[in-house]
Structures are given as structure tokens and as C-alpha cells.
Amino acid sequence: MVKSNGNLESHFQIPKVKFTKLFINGEFVDSVSGNTFETIDPRNEEVIARIAEGDKADIDLAVKAAREAFDNGPWPRLSPMERRNIMLKFADLIIENAEEIAALDAMDAGKLFAAGKTMDIPSAAQFMRYYAGAADKIHGTTLKMSRDIQGYTLLEPIGVVGHIIPWNFPTQMFVMKVGPALAAGCTMVVKPAEQTPLSALYYAQLAKQAGVPDGVINVVTGFGSTAGAALCSHMDVDKISFTGSTEVGRLVMQAAALSNLKPVSLELGGKSPFIVFDDVDVEKVAPLAMIGILFNKGEVCVAGSRLFIQEGIYDKFVKKLVEITKTWVVGDPFDPNSHQGPQVDKKQFERVLSYIEHGKREGATLLTGGNALDRKGYFVEPTIFTDVEDHMIIAKEEIFGPVLSVMKFKTVEEVIKRANCTQYGLAAGVMTNNLNIANTVSRSIRAGVIWINCYFAFDPDCPYGGYKSSGFERDLGMEGLHKYLQVKSVATPIYNSPWL
Ligand SMILES: NC(=O)C1=CN([C@@H]2O[C@H](COP(=O)(O)OP(=O)(O)OC[C@H]3O[C@@H](n4cnc5c(N)ncnc54)[C@H](OP(=O)(O)O)[C@@H]3O)[C@@H](O)[C@H]2O)C=CC1
Numbered sequence: 196m197v198k199s200n201g202n203l204e205s206h207f208q209i210p211k212v213k214f215t216k217l218f219i220n221g222e223f224v225d226s227v228s229g230n231t232f233e234t235i236d237p238r239n240e241e242v243i244a245r246i247a248e249g250d251k252a253d254i255d256l257a258v259k260a261a262r263e264a265f266d267n268g269p270w271p272r273l274s275p276m277e278r279r280n281i282m283l284k285f286a287d288l289i290i291e292n293a294e295e296i297a298a299l300d301a302m303d304a305g306k307l308f309a310a311g312k313t314m315d316i317p318s319a320a321q322f323m324r325y326y327a328g329a330a331d332k333i334h335g336t337t338l339k340m341s342r343d344i345q346g347y348t349l350l351e352p353i354g355v356v357g358h359i360i361p362w363n364f365p366t367q368m369f370v371m372k373v374g375p376a377l378a379a380g381c382t383m384v385v386k387p388a389e390q391t392p393l394s395a396l397y398y399a400q401l402a403k404q405a406g407v408p409d410g411v412i413n414v415v416t417g418f419g420s421t422a423g424a425a426l427c428s429h430m431d432v433d434k435i436s437f438t439g440s441t442e443v444g445r446l447v448m449q450a451a452a453l454s455n456l457k458p459v460s461l462e463l464g465g466k467s468p469f470i471v472f473d474d475v476d477v478e479k480v481a482p483l484a485m486i487g488i489l490f491n492k493g494e495v496c497v498a499g500s501r502l503f504i505q506e507g508i509y510d511k512f513v514k515k516l517v518e519i520t521k522t523w524v525v526g527d528p529f530d531p532n533s534h535q536g537p538q539v540d541k542k543q544f545e546r547v548l549s550y551i552e553h554g555k556r557e558g559a560t561l562l563t564g565g566n567a568l569d570r571k572g573y574f575v576e577p578t579i580f581t582d583v584e585d586h587m588i589i590a591k592e593e594i595f596g597p598v599l600s601v602m603k604f605k606t607v608e609e610v611i612k613r614a615n616c617t618q619y620g621l622a623a624g625v626m627t628n629n630l631n632i633a634n635t636v637s638r639s640i641r642a643g644v645i646w647i648n649c650y651f652a653f654d655p656d657c658p659y660g661g662y663k664s665s666g667f668e669r670d671l672g673m674e675g676l677h678k679y680l681q682v683k684s685v686a687t688p689i690y691n692s693p694w695l
Pocket residue numbers: 359360361362363386387388389390417418419420422423424427438439440441443444446447462463464465495496593594595
């Protein structure tokens with residue numbers, strides 16, 4: 196039985212929500228319609244605040260501000276060093292306000308407050324600093340042309356960017372998208388997920404404080420089917436950067452194509468294999484496998500949700516997994532003893548529980564967990580299914596919760612084939628002390644991120660994104676910056692040069 200920590204009263208003074216309106220052209224404003232929507236605390240199902248509900252009319256105003264800021268404003272025309280300095284100030288303000296932002300994401304998304312303060316928010320500031328440092332290192336190339344022509348390329352900002360972000364990492368997603376776009380000299384409209392508007396609005400205020408000019412960053416809170424769809428279809432938006440479900444990713448791409456053929460980058464769902472060979476130390480790797488599914492309550496696209504264990508260590512490994520779940524505390528995300536908070540909302544909570552019922556009906560063995568906690572809020576026990584078969588729904592579909600599907604395998608060839616047998620291709624974990632196996636498997640798995648003897652090894656310098664139905668283009672790394680740039684080739688004749 197998973198313990199639900201008794202201390203549900205937070206000793207931390209939860210801050211009042213300061214920003215609830217749309218942020219357009221440097222000001223917090225009501226939506227044109229005057230409509231608002233509730234943002235709910237998944238700990239207790241209570242209303243945190245009412246937030247301005249932007250729709251097409253507000254997207255039009257936000258895009259107009261971003262368009263004007265790009266076409267005539269200072270941001271794309273500042274020297275890269277000036278952009279860098281403002282971005283560094285932005286990063287400093289993120290760190291200075293880490294505690295308040297962590298509290299907002301804990302209230303809005305059920306994310307652990309302590310982890311937010313010490314990991315999520317600081318890593319977001321690091322992402323911003325990484326791209327501040329990249330701002331004055333955006334270089335084209337000189338070309339060796341075949342005739343008496345001199346050629347070179349320019350990397351130019353793509354223009355007005357629409358960022359549509361999900362609810363699972365409100366902070367990182369905001370900064371992973373906004374940071375590189377700022378460094379590139381772009382302007383933007385951010386549509387945060389309806390479940391998690393609070394930190395995005397807070398970041399908008401910090402950006403203004405840091406000196407980001409009005410109109411460069413605009414935040415329109417609201418719903419995907421209205422505000423999000425309007426952003427994707429907008430004729431004055433030059434690029435869409437989307438993170439979310441594969442299903443919605445298709446809609447985003449369709450809207451972009453049917454409007455002005457704007458390019459899109461898609462970071463979508465996953466069903467990542469975590470592969471354990473029988474030469475590993477079970478005591479060390481089993482905890483990593485559990486973190487691979489339980490980190491952030493399983494609401495992670497790269498979660499290692501399919502655990503493949505080689506038969507030689509299967510029984511010992513599974514026994515260790517159960518031991519670990521018994522020490523795993525599910526409870527109030529403000530309580531420092533909690534390892535796991537509530538799922539983000541009622542819809543996701545019910546979705547996870549419905550997948551657990553699928554697993555039972557399909558004949559998998561429910562080894563541990565499988566229940567909601569008997570308390571208010573959207574809390575789900577860490578759940579492990581064994582005897583899972585590849586054709587089962589819990590082996591094929593992304594659950595996006597603390598539910599692990601465990602499978603046994605014999606050979607390297609078998610596990611490569613089974614790991615690749617998925618529509619997704621986001622990430623994979625390969626646990627082995629055999630370098631040849633690590634090399635073979637890492638090159639054979641069709642996924643955008645491979646972690647060998649580690650997991651969730653995120654870094655600002657390491658590109659992150661998917662193959663197949665997990666999307667294309669990358670966040671993070673210099674690839675995460677280049678998607679906000681476009682290449683211009685320039686050529687001129689050369690005369691009397693001693694060489695070509
Ligand atoms: N790759 C990743 O990091 C993530 C993947 N996911 C996947 O998505 C699933 C559901 O999560 P969810 O948040 O509902 O993901 P969605 O794909 O539904 O939403 C992601 C973002 O897209 C917006 N959106 C929704 N419909 C449209 C549309 N027609 N046009 C433009 N934007 C739209 C959403 O707005 P709104 O929230 O207001 O509807 C949200 O901001 C998860 O179970 C998981 O499979 C989810 C989060 C992160």
C-alpha cells in the first residue's frame with residue numbers, strides 16, 4: 196500500500212495569484228469577450244483563480260502587437276549582445292522569483308514544490324542563459340562558389356512565432372520555447388495550456404521587468420480549440436512551435452498548411468522503451484526504472500513507460516520494483532516528504548484510471564497500485580503491470596500517468612524489434628555494461644533521444660525531440676535555436692580577385 200503522507204497542511208505560505216489577465220503589447224488586459232475560465236488546484240479540486248479567456252479576437256490583437264514589434268520594433272534590430280544582456284537579466288529574475296513560480300506550478304499542475312524550487316525553475320533559468328549566450332554566436336557561412344561569384348549565408352529571424360505549450364512542465368516549456376526565439380530576434384505569442392496559465396503570465400511580467408520590449412512576448416491564455424487554433428491559422432504568424440499530443444499536432448500542422456503554409460515544429464507524445472539487460476546491477480538500475488515512470492507523476496512524454504527486462508534478472512528486478520513503490524509517497528506537492536503529487540486535472544486523472552481498467556481487462560497482472568487515493572484531489576497510486584503483451588493497449592498507447600507496463604525479453608534482436616514496434620519514437624533507455632550492446636541498440640532504436648545507463652539526462656545543449664509520430668524538429672541545443680532562423684543565401688560577383 197502506498198503511503199499518503201499525513202502532513203497535508205502546507206507549512207509554506209502559498210502566494211496569492213498576481214496575474215490573471217492576457218499579456219498583450221506589454222500590458223495585462225481583459226479578453227475582448229470579457230470571458231474568464233477557472234484554473235483548478237488538482238490537490239483539492241478547488242478554484243485557484245479566474246483567468247482571462249482569450250479567443251480569436253485576442254489572438255488577433257496579440258499577433259498584431261508581435262507583428263509590429265518584429266517589423267518595426269527594436270528587438271530584432273538590437274545587437275545580439277544587447278539581446279543577450281536582457282535575456283541574462285530575465286534569467287536572473289527567474290531565479291530570484293523561483294519560490295513563487297514553483298508555488299504557482301505546484302498549485303496549477305500538482306508539481307512538487309521542492310523540485311520546482313531546486314530543479315524545474317533553476318533549469319529553466321539555465322535554458323534562458325544558454326540561449327542568451329547563443330544570441331551573439333549565430334553565424335552564417337561563406338561559400339566557395341564555382342565561378343567568379345562571392346557567396347555567403349545569413350541566418351535571419353523567422354519572424355512572429357506562435358508557441359503552444361502543454362501543462363506537464365509549464366515552466367520548462369515556456370522557457371524552452373521563448374528562450375531560443377528571443378535569441379534569434381523573433382517576436383511571439385504564447386498560448387499556455389488551459390490547465391496551467393499561471394506561471395506563463397508571471398514570466399511575461401518578469402520579461403517586461405528584464406527589459407524585453409512591449410509586443411515581443413505576448414501571452415494569450417485560453418483554450419486550444421479557440422485561441423490555439425486561431426494562432427495556427429493566423430496569416431501573420433510565421434512559425435508555430437507546438438508541444439502536446441500527436442492528435443493535436445496533426446491539427447496544428449493542418450491549420451498551418453491551410454493558412455499561410457507556415458513551418459511548424461512538433462514535440463509530441465511517446466511510449467518510450469526502458470530496456471534492461473541482464474548484466475546490470477539491479478540495486479542501481481531498478482530505482483532508475485521507477486523514476487523513469489514516476490517522475491512528474493508519469494506526466495512526461497519521454498517517460499519510460501514500457502519496461503523490457505531480460506529474462507535472466509527478471510524476477511529479481513520486478514521484486515525490487517515493488518519494494519521501491521512501497522516507499523514512494525503520494526501526497527500534497529507542497530509537502531517536502533511527497534514524491535508524487537496529483538495528476539494535472541480531472542480529465543487526465545480519469546484517463547489514467549481508465550487505462551488501468553484496460554490493463555486489468557486485457558489480462559495483464561496488476562502487481563501493485565491501480566487505485567486512486569481515497570482523498571480529495573486527483574491522486575493515483577504508482578501502478579505496475581506485469582505479463583504485458585505488445586498488442587495490449589497499455590503497451591501501445593501513451594497513458595501519461597504513473598503506470599508502468601513490464602515485459603520480458605530473451606535476445607537483443609528481439610528487444611530491438613519490439614521496442615521499435617510503436618507509432619512513437621521519442622526516447623529510449625538502454626541499461627547495460629556491454630558497450631557493443633549499447634552501441635547496437637542505441638543505433639537501432641528509431642527515437643530522437645537515447646539514454647544509456649541514465650534517464651531524463653536533459654541539458655540545454657542537448658537537442659530533444661522525436662521520430663515518427665513523436666514529431667519533428669528539436670527543442671534545446673543549437674537545433675532548438677535554428678528552428679527560429681531562416682537561411683538566406685547572398686551572392687555577388689567578384690572582380691580582380693587573386694583567387695576565387
Ligand atoms: N510532448 C509533450 O511534452 C506532451 C504531450 N502531451 C500529450 O497530450 C495528451 C493530452 O494532453 P493535453 O494537454 O490535452 O495535450 P493537447 O495536445 O490536447 O494540448 C496541448 C496544447 O495544445 C493546445 N491545443 C489543443 N487543441 C488545439 C488545437 N486544435 N489547435 C491548437 N492548439 C490546440 C492545448 O490547449 P488547451 O490545453 O487549452 O486545450 C494545449 O495548450 C497527453 O496525454 C499526452 O499524450 C501532453 C503534454 C505534454
